[in-house]
Amino acid sequence: MQIKKFVAKTAAEAMLQVKKELGEDAIILQTKKIKPKGLFSFMKKEQVEILAAVEIREKQLKRKESPLKTSMVDTEIYRNKNYQNEKFKSYLNNVKNNEDLEDEIKISSSRTIPKPIEKDTISKDIDEIKMVINHLNAKFSDAFKSEEDEESEKSKNESIKFLRDKGISQELALQIVDKAISSQGEASVGIMSKVLEEKFKGFKIEGRSSFNKKYNVFVGPTGVGKTTTLAKIASSLSIKENKRIGFLTLDTYRISAVEQLKTYAEILNCPLEVAYDKNDIKDSLQRLDTRDTIFIDTAGRSHKNKKHMAELKDMLETIDDKEVFLVIGANFNKEDIDEILSNYSFIENYHLIVTKLDETSRLGLIFDIMNEAGKSISYTTFGQNVPDDIEIFDLKGFINDFLREN
Numbered sequence: 001m002q003i004k005k006f007v008a009k010t011a012a013e014a015m016l017q018v019k020k021e022l023g024e025d026a027i028i029l030q031t032k033k034i035k036p037k038g039l040f041s042f043m044k045k046e047q048v049e050i051l052a053a054v055e056i057r058e059k060q061l062k063r064k065e066s067p068l069k070t071s072m073v074d075t076e077i078y079r080n081k082n083y084q085n086e087k088f089k090s091y092l093n094n095v096k097n098n099e100d101l102e103d104e105i106k107i108s109s110s111r112t113i114p115k116p117i118e119k120d121t122i123s124k125d126i127d128e129i130k131m132v133i134n135h136l137n138a139k140f141s142d143a144f145k146s147e148e149d150e151e152s153e154k155s156k157n158e159s160i161k162f163l164r165d166k167g168i169s170q171e172l173a174l175q176i177v178d179k180a181i182s183s184q185g186e187a188s189v190g191i192m193s194k195v196l197e198e199k200f201k202g203f204k205i206e207g208r209s210s211f212n213k214k215y216n217v218f219v220g221p222t223g224v225g226k227t228t229t230l231a232k233i234a235s236s237l238s239i240k241e242n243k244r245i246g247f248l249t250l251d252t253y254r255i256s257a258v259e260q261l262k263t264y265a266e267i268l269n270c271p272l273e274v275a276y277d278k279n280d281i282k283d284s285l286q287r288l289d290t291r292d293t294i295f296i297d298t299a300g301r302s303h304k305n306k307k308h309m310a311e312l313k314d315m316l317e318t319i320d321d322k323e324v325f326l327v328i329g330a331n332f333n334k335e336d337i338d339e340i341l342s343n344y345s346f347i348e349n350y351h352l353i354v355t356k357l358d359e360t361s362r363l364g365l366i367f368d369i370m371n372e373a374g375k376s377i378s379y380t381t382f383g384q385n386v387p388d389d390i391e392i393f394d395l396k397g398f399i400n401d402f403l404r405e406n
């Protein structure tokens with residue numbers, strides 16, 4: 001095989017040179033455009049380079065080429081993927097169409113597929129076969145999925161749905177079911193109960209039966225049950241523990257709000273102070289100083305309103321030696337809960353109270369609340385009756401109630 005490089009301004013010109021020098025049987029090994037180089041390259045035109053080869057008759061070969069050289073050339077050819085016959089044919093068509101190359105260059109397909117190309121084709125075929133085998137493998141493993149696998153996937157999905165229907169978020173449901181399956185091989189109610197207990201028992205518990213701090217401030221969205229809950233706790237302390245209670249309300253936005261607390265104060269025979277601004281708070285607290293425990297009610301603040309939240313922060317800073325209770329409704333949705341917890345997160349060490357458990361069948365939200373807040377719940381309320389409808393949150397008991405099938 002004799003190989004030669006031809007450079008011309010156009011492909012047609014280069015092809016003519018090929019024909020002239022190597023004859024009709026020439027094989028085009030490679031064609032490429034050569035970009036001009038150098039400082040003034042932008043002024044020079046692109047050129048076409050053609051690498052062509054022609055087979056030399058046996059006699060000639062013996063005289064001209066050593067066997068070693070031939071095999072080296074073959075190896076080079078093998079590496080070059082542009083040798084493919086089809087590519088060459090389409091190249092010729094292009095040359096013919098685009099550059100009016102009039103002379104025909106006939107190439108017999110048997111001559112233009114050198115041996116190395118056959119190797120290339122074989123390896124391509126092998127790749128294709130491999131792909132088909134992989135595809136079939138995947139199909140078969142799907143088709144022959146063991147009944148056991150299918151059964152366990154079905155039961156996993158059922159367990160997730162069971163938790164989701166009870167109000168747990170998808171994310172948490174998946175976490176619990178996965179944990180149950182990985183530790184015990186199944187997500188039965190009994191195992192999920194253990195997983196839930198294990199997960200939440202380490203959470204900080206801030207529920208208590210006696211109030212040690214002098215000031216107890218209740219915050220949270222409007223209508224969630226702050227005043228009612230505060231009255232429930234104050235009543236219990238007053239009636240059962242004989243504590244001397246005092247009330248202060250900062251909720252002066254609605255007359256009914258003051259009236260509501262006044263009613264409870266009268267029933268319990270406790271003093272009630274109303275503070276309209278930050279300065280009032282100090283005076284009011286001064287007047288209530290002889291009381292053992294003071295309950296401070298706040299107006300429902302829209303957690304979406306930054307100004308309201310800043311006012312609340314300001315007021316809270318005027319009260320020392322306090323505990324703050326963040327009241328949230330069990331009938332909220334997960335997005336609201338996340339937003340509320342994030343907007344009240346400026347308060348350090350607040351206690352969580354979840355109200356209106358009686359108004360929802362989706363108690364799973366409680367787990368999401370704890371998970372999001374990173375702490376346990378102190379109290380839950382489940383009705384409007386003061387003081388009865390409140391209890392200290394008991395994780396184990398709650399999990400049992402929650403997992404009970406209806």
Ligand SMILES: Nc1nc2c(ncn2[C@@H]2O[C@H](COP(=O)(O)OP(=O)(O)O)[C@@H](O)[C@H]2O)c(=O)[nH]1
Pocket residue numbers: 221222223224225226227228229300355356357358359381382383384389
């Ligand atoms: N069903 C039910 N209603 C409650 C509960 N707690 C409070 N409420 C009612 O929710 C409404 C708003 O309560 P309120 O204490 O005024 O909420 P505040 O605006 O946060 O102070 C009232 O009608 C309460 O009786 C509860 O646990 N369950």
Ligand SMILES: [Mg+2]
Pocket residue numbers: 226227228251257297298300
């Ligand atoms: Mg209120």
